[in-house]
Amino acid sequence: MKAPRNTSEASGNASGTLRIARPGADAGRRRPPILSEAEFLARREAVERVMVVRDKVRTEPPHRGARYTQIAVLEDGVVVEHFVTSAASTSLVGNIYLGIVQNVLPSMEAAFVDIGRGRNGVLYAGEVNWEAAGLGGANRKIEQALKPGDYVVVQVSKDPVGHKGARLTTQVSLAGRYLVYVPGASSTGISRKLPDTERQRLKEILREVVPADAGVIIRTASEGVKEEDIRADVTRLQERWSQIDATAAETKEKAAGAAVALYEEPDVLVKVIRDLFNEDFSELIVAGTDAWTTITDYVNAVAPELVSKLTKYEPPAGPDGQPGPDVFAVHRIDEQLAKAMDRKVWLPSGGTLVIDRTEAMTVVDVNTGKFTGSGGNLEQTVTKNNLEAAEEIVRQLRLRDIGGIVVIDFIDMVLESNRDLVLRRLTEALARDRTRHQVSEVTSLGLVQLTRKRLGTGLVEAFSTSCPHCAGRGIMLHTDPVDSTTPGRKSESGGGRRGKRTKKSKAEEPTVAKVPPHVPGEHPMFKAMAAANGKHDDEESAESGEPRPADETPTAEAEERVEEQKTEQQVAREVAEDDLVDTDEDEFDEDTDEDEDTDEDEDEVDLDDEDDEDFDEDLDVIDDSEDSDEGDSEDSEEEDAEVSVTVSAPAAPAAAPNVRLWRGFS
Template sequence: MSNELIINANTEEVRIALLREKQIVEYHVEQKGNQFAVGDIYLGVIKKLVPGMNAAFVDVGYEKDGFLHYLDLGPNIRSLIKYTKEVIAKRQQSAFLKGFSLEPETDKMGKIEEVLQKNTPILVQIAKEPISSKGPRLSCELSLAGRYLVLVPFGDSVSISKKIVSREERQRLARLVSSVKPENFGVIIRTVAENVDLAEIEADLQNLLAKWKEGFENLRNALPRQKIIGEVGRVSAILRDMLNDNFDNIVVDDKLLFDEIKGYIKQIAPKQEKIVRLHNGKGKIFEVLGIERQLKGLFGKNVPLPSGGYLVIEHTEALHVIDVNSGSKSTSEENQEATALNVNLEAALEIARQLRMRDMGGIVIVDFIDMKKAENKRLVYQKMKEAMADDRAKHTILPLSRFGIMQITRQRVRPEVNVATLEDCPACRGTGKIGASIVISDVIEQNLIYLIEKNNEKGIRLVLHPYLAAFFTKGGLLSKRWKWFFRYGRWVKITTDSSLGINEFYFKNKQDENIEI
């Protein structure tokens, strides 16, 4: 099964599409300069204690204070507070915890006012990014994620992913990691560490310790609300968590990002460095590979299923609702029960894909087509579990109820991804009326004459909607473009972009820069 990561970068954001067999299974948008990403560690200031909620509100520099619940403090919160104070006061001379005297663990049933004090500094990690009107969700159980390991300061245990089932392999990994881990640091061994040799695991551990040391240096001179340790970017995080031998291509259209990714791959998986490619084509990468078209078709309210059924997806503040409809497939099977089962099985695969692609979290209610047989309900339940097995977000799936309703909870750590599929007409700006569309050809020609005769531009490229492009290119030697060539002695390259409105266009020069007119 082939996997491809396609990355489109511009001045404002980075768009990331994970393709499996050429179909989008995950889609992420990362704003450049984005703060408060999951995994970032900040030096916060406790602004308010709320005993009734057994929680605190912490100022980390966001417009809304972050929320920190008592259960997210972790058992070693007193050791963390002590370490933070010692480092800020410059009494702690080493980043590492050898010889550091840990404080007693806190009681799980304790009160937050017994542990924290107002207006004091505290190290916190972003557990959930700001969503809607809420500030970030915070945790004091700090962890640093690497390729094979997760480093947990102020712990001492070695935990192993449950997905590693071989008893011999679990014992081997526990023995190896216990032999190299430093004092007062716990370690979680990730699934990808299975069958990896000690040298690679130890190198990953040293990278994490170097990251912790860098955070220590930042903390020594930090001001409140300052970022102490930053998580890797979304692209690197996806590669760190998902890169395996099944990846065929990583294609990026930005040179700086290409160099960054190539360097990161060389660090974590040198044998796969060759799969990273730079897109040099004139067209937009998402347009050339058909991703733009997929996004427009998959992020709407109605999502078609291959055999004629469709999903209706509604979003509310409290939950997401998905309705499964048979559509034109209702007469293609022997009986209603068979039709319902086949559509529901097909819908389960698409729903799992939609949850990952839109990063939908919280409560999801799925209204499947009614089925009478208990065995068929079990088949749909099993299909949904199998389809969501590769989902990295924590989730729980309940069997279908008597009414054909399935309830799903899925971890939400970032705002839901959304792609606008309904657009204001670029010509009328939503008024419902436009000037004569045929006039747009005259406008383009006037601009072209200006660029050629007044600016003496060479190597001009015209980018416009496919329908409009056809108007200028169809007809061979009788086409508009050939007439321009005979009249002005310049060949104008024409590139299509279906993301543009039907009468939108722009020109690019020889250096592939937009030409201002």
């Protein structure tokens, strides 16, 4: 027999009951073809990228009439990134201030710095430039580097959010077109997204153009750029830092006692054009005169080779001379942004994503939704749904600008190869994201966790405010308890756990006639007694000289009837209490419903006490008796309010009718 060339051939040619094969090998062969990593990256690079810019006027107070600008990045017609800027909501990220230290908290390893923006910014020990502070040794404490009242040059790394102030750093950096200039640094870095050959070429250029007292970080936009352009970018940023440093030194000498803004980043429009717009974009469409002027001036100054990609959008005239749809409507951007505000996101095959944001993290739940598969087994259906979800989750992270901790709950998969496939697809999709991110290992519960740095305010935060009624909690609080309609609680209609398990029609439910209240003189029993003894009453009335009401006439028959009634009620109470004890003992048995349905000779007790919810939920009433006892109509109003009993004459246990007990509120 010829020896097999590999393990897969041996397992495939083996016959008999025992097969030596890799787990999931057959499932892997039956699975639809999946794009390889090279094919996926090639498809990612082959997408058509378009940037659309729109100027718009606010229509809602308090800034009605003010203008704002929206920037959308489209990949094959799908919005993947969105930015918005206005004078009312200007970002502070990148701004450089000469701040004044207000207080230092050694236990928190942080200092609060006044930057002249109302709220103090926070500077953590990890963001302190220890070399510039003269503490390059191992003993680095923030209370040694900063003292209250000291001047310090800081840069905003994160905008203030809620009650939190801006995040600050003393490791200042200036962003240019092709690189980031870092004063005082001694090392350079090159983006890992660039090919190895390009990285080597850029290293040789940096040795010639970067000064000894600074460092740079090469951006992906520098791919293929000439040495002259990189040198010009370094020179421009070096001159800018020299001006900032001189202004800071002059302000410190004056000791004005107030924070000073040394440098402010351009608005979001210019920053997006500077950081994103390059040769990979096929077109940049601009709607609005102000935005068009700003973009053309900047592109002509820093990247004149990209001017040919600029297009000014002019809305076509409508049939009645009215302007046609704006540029966002033409590219269906508004529609996609509206869907991005929703909590639920639909996948192409019918699955869904549910995105919930909490104070600690953002949680994404993956569901199959309407997707039932197109042949194959459950594992293949779930894997395909998870692969679609992995790409859509990354798109939603970029579009909504979700930052911080993100936890993803994919649908459980049996094969480890499928789990690795979904995780690899998620990692490959994140390669499109230009912001810093990191995918951590999968938890023991099968949850995928990752971290992502937020770029701006966020889509939902930019177009929403907290609810004035619930303050963003999503619930309304009441001073009194509210009626619960959740399954598991018995509602007024009789629903509940027992009601769901034993569906009984209304026709099978016992009908109990309630005795209407009667005054003593109008009760039917006393009227009958008065009619039977009318003659005797007339004689007594004649002897006494005044009439006597019939209901006040005690007779031997009436007393005997009342005694019999009391005896019947006492017996019924004792029987009901015994049955109640038996019912309580079997209440929490899961097979109670089946036992009650099959045992027709067991007496049933029904309680209607709202103080015992669990008892009401699990208790079902089975009453086969159709004849009611006449004794029910003879109960008084007080007795009926407390306890109402239906019982027949004593008989053998097999023939004993069911007993019903109503217990009033005490």
